[in-house]
Amino acid sequence: MLKEFKEFALKGNMVDLAIGVIIGGAFGKLVDSIVNDILMPIIGLITGGVDFSNMFIQLAGAPAATLAAARTAGATLAYGNFITLLINFLIIAWVLFMVVKAMNRLKKKEAAAPEAPAAPTKEEVLLTDIRDLLAKR
Template sequence: MLKEFKKFALKGNMVDLAVGVIIGAAFGALVTSLVKDIIMPIISLFTGKLDFSNLFFAMDGNKYETIQAATDAGVATINYGVFITSVINFIILAFVVFLLVKAITKLRKKEEEAVVVTTKKCPHCFTEIPLEATRCPNCTSELK
């Protein structure tokens, strides 16, 4: 069982996936910091110094200064400001992933285009023959 697990864990795709998850988590933390520490303060300048992280509804109907104050009072809250910040995080992350996939796809297409085709199949016997051939060396059919 240990040998099977080792074989499974050390497969190339599994290691690639693990590296991708680790890099993705680090990138997610980076985007979260970008949104929380740079983008949201800039947005709050345009919205009258509104702090999105402190926008919430207290479920008991009373007003509280902060989410922490409501939590300390034992009141359930709907933290829509945190949700707005998470949506902005998601949009930025999705856009960056889109750009990354687009760039990788472009690189793969260039690699595929770089492969030069030097052979074709004979339409009669399906043998691989040079592109310049006018007659198949295998079945001697004339080629157009």
């Protein structure tokens, strides 16, 4: 059983999947940083200084000034966090679309380029010469 597991875990597809998950996690952190540190402040500036991460509706408890205080006071609907995550998702979907589109374009270029015919072997050259000599007779 251990041998079978080792064969399964070391298959090429399993290693490729593990690498994809690791790169995907790093890519997710990168996109989070782009959204939270670059895009959301710009969007907030355009919309008049609105900070989406601190938008909430307090459903229960005493009114609070910040999201953290509202959550400790009671039930809170943090719709600003949802807006941030929605923008994050849209950016990831757009970037993945562009990556797939570029990969498809590269595949089309490779398929469109015809391969040059292989040079004839020595045997083929000799047979061609013999054929030509026999044809002259």
